[in-house]
Amino acid sequence: MNWNLNDLPLFIAVAESNSFSKAAVRLNIQKSSISRAIARLEERLNVKLLERNNRYLRLTSDGAQLYQQLKPLLEQVNLAGDELCQKGLAGELNIAVTLAFSREVMAPHLNDFVTRFPDIRLNMKSTTRILNLYEDKLDLAIQLGPLAPSGFYAQHLADIELCWMSSPAYLSAYPELINSSWLEIQKHVRYYHSQENYPANFCLFAPDGNEYPVTFPMANQLEDVLMVRDSVVAGAGISLLPDIYCRKLVKEKKLIRIAPEIKVSPNVTIYAVYASKKSSSPRLKTMLSFMNEITTNYLTDD
DSSP: OOOOTTHHHHHHHHHHHTOHHHHHHHHTSOHHHHHHHHHHHHHHHTSOOEEEOSSOEEEOHHHHHHHHHHHHHHHHHHHHHHHHHHHHTSEEEEEEEEHHIIIIIIGGGHHHHHHHOTTEEEEEEEESSOOOTTTTTOSEEEEEESSOOTTSEEEEEEEEOEEEEEOHHHHHHOGGGGGOOHHHHHTTBOEEEOOTTSOSOOEEEOTTSOEEEOOOTTSEEESOHHHHHHHHHTTOOEEEEEGGGTHHHHHTTSOEEEOTTSEEEOOEEEEEEESOSTTOOHHHHHHHHHHHHHHHHHHHOO
16 A cells, blocks of 8 residues: 555554644644644545544544554654664764864763763874875864865864964063054064864955965974963964964963954854764764764853
8 A cells, every 4th residue: 555654653652642733743843734644544545544623533433443553653653763763872983173173172081971872982083184085094074174074074163263362471471462463463473383184275364454474484393282371371482373273372462462453354153074974873963963962161151
């Protein structure tokens, strides 16, 4: 018999609710969808399933028989689905994350994930290079940039603004730097951050309306942005740092933002990148949800 299996749970909901309206609320769908589903079932079975008027609704004998037969079958289908879903949460998940994201966002909460999903085995690498999900056999990777790579799907996690940061001790020695020119700031940059999976070129827009390339010809280049940040906290001059990884230290007055009028472009976006929506496993979906949760908490934690 050619019938729409999606109509069966709707019939069950009506039979148990004794109401089209209550069934619609229970299933979070339109009442008209319920009506059409019942009409299709009655047409294909060539029987009357429900007796109804403006004041009451009840199952016919044929409707009651169908309900008694369908109810245990649908319970078995739901049970099988639940078992498959649980099995889908068991197995390996291969992930690559940036150094800063792994240390600042994931590390404090990694045990939460392992405790909540003990059957998922994580194979996680921290990296600064550009990765290929297929060649590197990854299920998920944290990607920096203005856009996700072509041909992949991405979940937006956070936007990064680059800011000029220094320590209170350093600014005590050079108070004129709090509101200084780009040329003067440049002289005090001892370390800067550069890595393969980061935008190669930045420009700044000075208050005089001119645009300048951001270069640090006399500074030391470090691949780990948190090492640059911690060096600045320790009194090593000025550097250009991601705002999200400095918020806590600014609040603790270990870092001070200077020259906010000297804007740097482009801003950087953090994405969780994966290969396919259709083939996403329950494990991958669980990790995407977890990453979104902990990133949101990290950004809103005061």
